[in-house]
Amino acid sequence: MKKILSVILVVTIFFSCKTEPVEEPLYDSTLVQVSVIDALLQGFYDGFFPIYKLKRYGDFGIGTFHGLDGEMMMFNDTIFQVLSSGEVKIPNDTIKTPFAAVSPMVSSKTISLSTFNFNQLKEEFDSLFPTRNIFYLVKIKGNFSHVRTRSVPAQQRPYLPLVEITANQPEFEFENVKGDIIGFYCPPYAQGINVTGLHLHFLTADRTGGGHLLEFELENGQIEIGNLLHYHLILPEQGDFLGGDFTLDRTDELEDVEK
Template structure:
């Protein structure tokens, strides 16, 4: 049954399943969008970075091109919510570090999941995009050794993503994990760095996390996860 509660964060798969290279799509975009109209993730075959805005799912591929995903395409891992910010403030001249610290300082949400959304003009934006993988899939560390990077100045667009408490490393990325898509689709992907020239910064905390597992995926069910090295692998690939 689809979740419509705006206080619920919905996640299909876990970030940890990407570590050994479980990149097979196990939920369709059509089904995923029943659980949220905003979010981030990756696509079948670990093929690029996904950005979900206003009920539309976009795939940024290694060439930098942006495609809208169809309902039939699938994802191994994604996190979504129904956009309903608790607070929105207009900010100017903030770096990535400024924004991240400001949200933790100004709001009492360091121990819960919350969504971050910034719509505005970025004087500097740096992203990267994972490359499509072929079967048999390599692990996360191998598959992220080469990641094309994209840089643009004075670009207008939307940053979307999440903060997760340290306790949930493996379920998600502990700390901030955000993606970007410009209004003209000229740049997007996993955000490495940015400077906000001017824009609206929104925060949406969640009372619940609904974790959905790929129960029909035999590879996931049979995998013996190496938890000892998992956090290191995630930090190398995602931060």
């Protein structure tokens, strides 16, 4: 069945008005993103968008915090912060993010999985997902025999590029754990704007561990895939971003950062 898929790119400049602007309602299947990945790669870690505002756009998402202080997971409307110590906390709502992506928890397809790992998810992508050319929400819930994650330590100015920070990233291993993988798939044409392909974070079911996902071995569980057909981008009005160089191809840097 052919579907006409429309990806609407709406760029919203984030104004620091004294009165809150009236916000347009968004479609349910909208991926809402704060800043772009090439800004984070350049070391633009100053938060500019308060995390309580992310909750207006969805109950599911990933990102980071002001100064790159850990990995963010938004799950069932709660925002979790995995610090570089491995500790998980619920951050103050007024903390700002320099980069995040959220959406409502839409579910277009659920598939049961057993003995399944990250490489299989990448290799068998075309049998699980209808196309590589739209955005998806991805959630995998289940029992994992092994998970490896990382977080990043909070940074002070002058900020180093992301690739230099992740070279010394603290990593965490989990064995025989229940949990949730949370994240998004972005199509190839999103290069520079977001991580193309899969960008996933992990949170244990008891909410005591997690981070940016590097490896997983699922024993059994299920994957939920949500088709996201609309895109809403929120950019800063001031700060490093305005003087950034967005002409470079940072694909190789991003590949190093994601490992």
